[in-house]
Amino acid sequence: MTQGPLDGIRVLDLSRVLAGPWATQTLADLGAEVIKIERPGAGDDTRLWGPPFTTKTDGSRGDAAYFLCANRGKKSVELDIATPGGAEAVRRLAATCDVVVENFKTGGLAKYGLDWPSLEKLNPRLVYCSITGFGQDGPDAHRAGYDYMIQAMGGLMSITGQPDGAPGAEPMKVGVAVVDLFTGLYASNAILAALMHARATGEGQHVDVALFDVQAAMLANQATNWFVSGTAPTRMGNAHPNLAPYQPFPCTDGMVVIAVGNDGQFRALCGALGAPGMGSDPRFATNAARIEHRAVLTAELSALTAGHGMKALMALLEAAGVPCGPVNTVDQVFAEPQAVHRGLEVEQTRADLSAPVRTVASPIRLSKTPVRYDRPPPALGADTDEVLGELSPAAGTAPAR
Incomplete structure (x- = not known):
């Protein structure tokens, strides 16, 4: 052995x-x-x-x-x-x-x-x-x-x-x-x-x-956010303090997390959802702008995702190179093909x-x-x-x- x-x-x-x-x-x-x-x-x-x-x-x-x-x-x-x-x-x-x-x-x-x-x-x-x-x-x-x-x-x-x-x-x-x-x-x-x-x-x-x-x-970036800004972070639900969109979005049969890490991924997301104009909208064109206009951004994206099934939405996003994943229950985790393979x-x-x-x-x-x-x-x-x-x-x- x-x-x-x-x-x-x-x-x-x-x-x-x-x-x-x-x-x-x-x-x-x-x-x-x-x-x-x-x-x-x-x-x-x-x-x-x-x-x-x-x-x-x-x-x-x-x-x-x-x-x-x-x-x-x-x-x-x-x-x-x-x-x-x-x-x-x-x-x-x-x-x-x-x-x-x-x-x-x-x-x-x-x-x-x-x-x-x-x-x-x-x-x-x-x-x-x-x-x-x-x-x-x-x-x-x-x-x-x-x-x-x-x-x-x-x-x-x-x-x-x-x-x-x-x-x-x-x-x-x-x-x-x-x-x-x-x-x-x-x-x-x-x-x-x-x-x-x-x-x-x-x-x-x-x-x-x-x-x-x-x-x-473990506070990691949240601690350094405070060190740099002097403002203590607060609860934000499933939103990310430094990125947007970076949270779950509704589908017809559950929720899918969309994790956009840069402006190119955001434009790809908008194209995949049939709203390419959002990618060039000044309110959303940069991550800092998306953070500033987070509420309206989340509402507009939610309206676009809500009509899709989870698998269909993930197929669209993966084809466009946008990181995403289902909100699984624990039993579903171990049924994932990747979990079985690994x-x-x-x-x-x-x-x-x-x-x-x-x-x-x-x-x-x-x-x-x-x-x-x-x-x-x-x-x-x-x-x-x-x-x-x-x-x-x-x-x-x-x-x-």
């Missing part, structure tokens, strides 16, 4: 819920051995975050679907780190690992001897990644952080939702926990950078990733479940060291004896849990 790029890298995963597990699943997909430490009898909180739940072969309730999305490729070990034996087992595991990932409250692992200063002494090459709401320092470092509250506090909800005065106007969260997901991706990138440093120098380091910092970074659905079997586990494939495509899907999201404690048996002073005798 082709080796993954992270073959030989061992990761101790002390994280739970989403941001940390998302980071470690990325590392597992890339070939790392990931050992997930879970509370005996309970496991990761998300095992219970349902419905929907899987069904076991005996007909009883299995893991929640939420758990499955972020824990592919891992080994599950039940350990109570609050006990001396459990904490000691984790320390011994950390001494054999290249990476530790944790998302306890700042300073929360020190009392167990599992914080960065403690484990660095045992393993100077260790890359130790802490994921928290607000980071390891500052006035809010002690606070817990959850995706929803960080979307609010970090400004994302202030620019998401219908504008004031429109029906249903209020700050709106995004439909998935994007701060957690972005944090997981930033964390995995930082871990890989720190591993390169450790490989070159023999020195590990502490990686400090905070949801609040990540959310600020293999965006991964199916794995787990002995205790009555049906295969289906998860979304990694979007990472590597020509020489492709992503592998060797393990399904694990049953709670499935690998406890195997992993802890390696630490035993005598064969077959596992450390205290």
Whole structure:
């Protein structure tokens, strides 16, 4: 079997819920051995975050679907780190690992001897990644952080939702926990950078990733819009703050997003819709003019698209070179021919479940060291004896849990 790029890298995963597990699943997909430490009898909180739940072969309730999305490729070990034996087992595991990932409250692992200063002494090459709401320092470092509250506090909800005065106007969260997901991706990138440093120098380091910092970074052009203009962005519904037209438009059987990125595409759009004069209209001829006259532009384009079916409209626009796409439901996403061709659905079997586990494939495509899907999201404690048996002073005798 082709080796993954992270073959030989061992990761101790002390994280739970989403941001940390998302980071470690990325590392597992890339070939790392990931050992997930879970509370005996309970496991990761998300095992219970349902419905929907899987069904076991005996007909009883299995893991929640939420758990499955972020824990592919891992080994599950039940350990109570609050006990001396459990904490000691984790320390011994950390001494054999290249990476530790944790998302306890700042300073929360020190009392167990599992914080960065403690484990660095045992393993100077260790890359130790802490994921928290607000980071390891500052006035809010002690606070817990959850995706929803960080979307609010970090400004994302202030620019998401219908504008004031429109029906249903209020700050709106995004439909998935994007701060957690972005944090997981930033964390995995930082871990890989720190591993390169450790490989070159023999020195590990502490990686400090905070949801609040990540959310600020995610503001991207909206933050720089404020830096440059001095005016805080506001909610604009589905409109784009810097481009027009760049939003969904109505059809007879749904909506199609039209994403015009330059003036040439706009003229092509107008021609495809049978209104070439709009392309030279001074109100719409440039992007800045279209932003200024956004309301009338949107109304006129909506009137032109409303009589078309989605497929017919997209065929017209694609033929004209105008970027567009349907507003799909989740089930429609995985029925798209492109999704089928790219293999965006991964199916794995787990002995205790009555049906295969289906998860979304990694979007990472590597020509020489492709992503592998060797393990399904694990049953709670499935690998406890195997992993802890390696630490035993005598064969077959596992450390205290």
